[in-house]
Amino acid sequence: xxxxxxxxxxxxxxxxxxxxxxxxxxxxxxxxxxxxxxxxxxxxxxxxxxxxxxxxxxxxxxxxxxxxxxxxxxxxxxxxxxxxxxxxxxxxxxxxxxxxxxxxxxxxxxxxxxxxxxxxxxxxxxxxxxxxxxxxxxxxxxxxxxxxxxxxxxxxxxxxxxxxxxxxxxxxxxxxxxxxxxxxxxxxxxxxxxxxxxxxxxxxxxxxxxxxxxxxxxxxxxxxxxxxxxxxxxxxxxxxxxxxxxxxxxxxxxxx
Ligand SMILES: Nc1ncnc2c1ncn2[C@@H]1O[C@H](COP(=O)(O)OP(=O)(O)O)[C@@H](O)[C@H]1O
Ligand SMILES: [Mg+2]
Numbered sequence: 332x333x334x335x336x337x338x339x340x341x342x343x344x345x346x347x348x349x350x351x352x353x354x355x356x357x358x359x360x361x362x363x364x365x366x367x368x369x370x371x372x373x374x375x376x377x378x379x380x381x382x383x384x385x386x387x388x389x390x391x392x393x394x395x396x397x398x399x400x401x402x403x404x405x406x407x408x409x410x411x412x413x414x415x416x417x418x419x420x421x422x423x424x425x426x427x428x429x430x431x432x433x434x435x436x437x438x439x440x441x442x443x444x445x446x447x448x449x450x451x452x453x454x455x456x457x458x459x460x461x462x463x464x465x466x467x468x469x470x471x472x473x474x475x476x477x478x479x480x481x482x483x484x485x486x487x488x489x490x491x492x493x494x495x496x497x498x499x500x501x502x503x504x505x506x507x508x509x510x511x512x513x514x515x516x517x518x519x520x521x522x523x524x525x526x527x528x529x530x531x532x533x534x535x536x537x538x539x540x541x542x543x544x545x546x547x548x549x550x551x552x553x554x555x556x557x558x559x560x561x562x563x564x565x566x567x568x569x570x571x572x573x574x575x576x577x578x579x580x581x582x583x584x585x586x587x
Pocket of ligand 2: 382383384421503
């Protein structure tokens, strides 16, 4: 009898040999990494190490010169068409003056599911109301996005991902300029989402809290230096590699 094939689960995120250049600058150099469903993967690296470029590449917003990104077995275009992936961009990359309310930000998570001529349904409205409730922004739903605190802005974008029903959430430095309460709220949400099988890739400079919520961590410096448990990845000798400094003393808090 033939032995049955052991079927490997399709990874939520599979990146192979990804290289991205901006003119002469090599932002990512032959990056390969795999993240499985239900995981929270922390992305660590100094400024300029390519974290944002990696997020943009996964969203199809940066053009690789080599390599490929596979999202739950799909190409980027297929994954985006299916609303599989949601992106919370770094604060600097958002126009906070844009005249859009918190509810409308969350509603943009539903647009991928609509064709241009379909109107917003009660299902869309319910999904958005539920998402705003989950991130604790119901009372601020009609407020312009720029008139929120840093933490509330992040939660609005997380609500977009929840309303979308995205399988994979990408968060680029969601804790930068964010109060501790919002940070804790976001971490709780990410835990709930991954417990339900969703997958999270999150960049952060907050190394002290990372082991409390991440299931794995990647140290990036154009290349993947380390991909391991948070505890292993954050060992001083690994941080020294990633930050190019000697952090083998007690103070492992870098780049804050
Ligand atoms: N649009 C761009 N044009 C030119 N260079 C860029 C652009 N975006 C990023 N870079 C460069 O690519 C490298 C990686 O940047 P980035 O991905 O933003 O890193 P990180 O998010 O880790 O700070 C840096 O050297 C940065 O200056
Ligand atoms: Mg960045």
